[in-house]
Amino acid sequence: MTTKTKLLASTFAALAALPAAAQDLPSANDGVLKIGLIYTLSGPAGALGTQARDGFMLAVNQIKEIGGMPTEIIIVDDEQRPDLAADKARELVARDQVDFVVGPIFSNILGAIHKPVTETGTILISTNAGTSGYAGAECNENFFVTSYQNDQNHEVMGAYAQKQGYQNVFLMAPNYQAGKDSLNGFKHSYTGGVAGEVFTELGQLDFSSELAQIAAFQPDALFTFMPGGMGVNLVKQYSQAGLTSIPFLSAFTVDETTLPATQDAAVGLMGGANWAPDMDNAANKTFVDGYLAAYDAVPGTYAMQAYDAAQLIDSAVRSVGGDLTDRAALKAALHKADFASPRGDFSFGNNNFPIQDFYLVKAEKRADGKYQTAIVEKIFDDYKDNYADQCPL
């Protein structure tokens, strides 16, 4: 055998050994609880992932040892790139042998990391993205969501518009899948008329031409979904254009990640959410006060949902006594969701998506000069997503 063929043979042998190694995953039961966080920490949307990471780490610091075990947290940045995220997720599972993967922010990233993580039996906990596929027919016993199903916040605003008796709502969202889902979600619970429906370019920063249309149509209300920097620009320009007399209903547009940039321009604008920092319960006080003290900022839902993911892992690992090898027991313990969420009522449906309350929230200025969203009224009680029935679990 020449050296070359030897090399070839050993390469094949190594390749053949790979799937076997993958079978052994996960649960390197070395007495350490390993959790991989995968969030978008850089780029225009970096603020969202940073909040989520900070929320998770706050819980880790408050609980100290998650599940009563020595805890190791590995944080990676997906840079909002699905290809990179898939590679990083594989690294977390195969090289670092984590017990849980927590993240991401964006639905397209979730699509990229879902299979590489769940197919190895590792548990994936999404703290933000909750696409309809994984809530319905493609639900997975290794996949849990501590946020919501993506449509729900939009449905909240639709239900509110319906309740207000609006007849003429102007709809605006970026032209990509989540934008279309958003408007469909709104229309799911709103049956009134539509003054106009505009899809803007993803990443558009100047909305003058859309705002001119809104001004010309004078609708009963505007419903919009403009996450991140787009929302900051829209909110500032909306108030500059003198349109604030038209109710501004939104989802993922006015929240604690954009309020520091929009400030007074956003005060009074409305959104739909599963929680707000001003909720009055002991768990929420611990969370919000802790977050303020640690990061000198008001937490948003991104932080709250990641905080709950840490609490969820803690409760489940404690309940199985730190035995990570019995996957069935661990999953059953996770499914119980036996922890005190800052949002109050929280339980998992059959598809491991939350069943929770939804609220209308409004941006306001706090006494300390910072800005936050505050609950106006409850719109849905113990609300389940529309896809759970399609889930075979």
Place this chain on the structure above:
Amino acid sequence: MTNLFILQLLNGAQLGVLLFLIAAGLTLVFGIMDVINLAHGVLYMIGAYLIATFAALTGSFWLGLLLMLPAALVVGLVIERLVIRPLYARSHLDQVLATFGLVMIVNEGVKILWGTTPLSVPLPALLSGSIPLIGPLQYPVYRLAIIAAGLAVAAGLYVVVNHTRIGMLLRAGATNRDMVSALGVNIRKLFSLVFALGAVLACFAGAIVAPILSVDTGMGESVLILTFVVVVIGGIGSIRGAFLGALLVAIVDTLGKTFGPILLHYIMEPAAAGQTGRMLAPMLVYILMAAILFARPQGLFGQRAS
């Protein structure tokens, strides 16, 4: 519909003067120095970051603007000395490569210096709010101020270019660079001046747009392509061409964005109409460019190459 048309004309004018401020520098650098500067958009971004910083430091938009201008001049001179000057004798491809590299370096540098979170600049109190136009329609005072500032700069440039000695050199340089050099003009000094002037104008554009947009890395790239279209339509080296080209491009773009989908709504479903309209609007600009180049290959006010 007329109301909407008027509003969109104003929006078009506002975008137009912004494009003009950026394109004026680009067309001079391209026309006089024969340098393709892909990093021109970066200067626009730097202007926005500078005013965000100075406005936060001084607590006043106006002081920030005042401090931004000399800082922009320094930035322009430094970039010219370090990056652009060694490129004069090189091919266009080398210039594209080097300035593209500069875009990446500056974008990363800005991220390191200012972080990834978008910054925001408060509107100056004097210009906040909006004024009523017709009926329920209102227009933000600040956007009107942008139009006014752009027109004022355009008028100032007109006087400088057409009625001063430096302007004469600029016009001569754009027409025939070698001849200007042969006549004993210090061409190196002229180049520095041209580049610094372009940098200040681009930074000024970035600074005055900062209160409307969030200040973010990559904001430069979003305007750069439109700016090149403006330069090509207007004719390389022509300030007048840049002005008319910018207004033309901006108004076609804005009106196309709004009225395209509205017209298409009659024949398609909203998502498809929005999509088609969005695709059509940027295309309109390029169709316009192709048509103008077909009729006048040197652009509206370009000098025919000898």
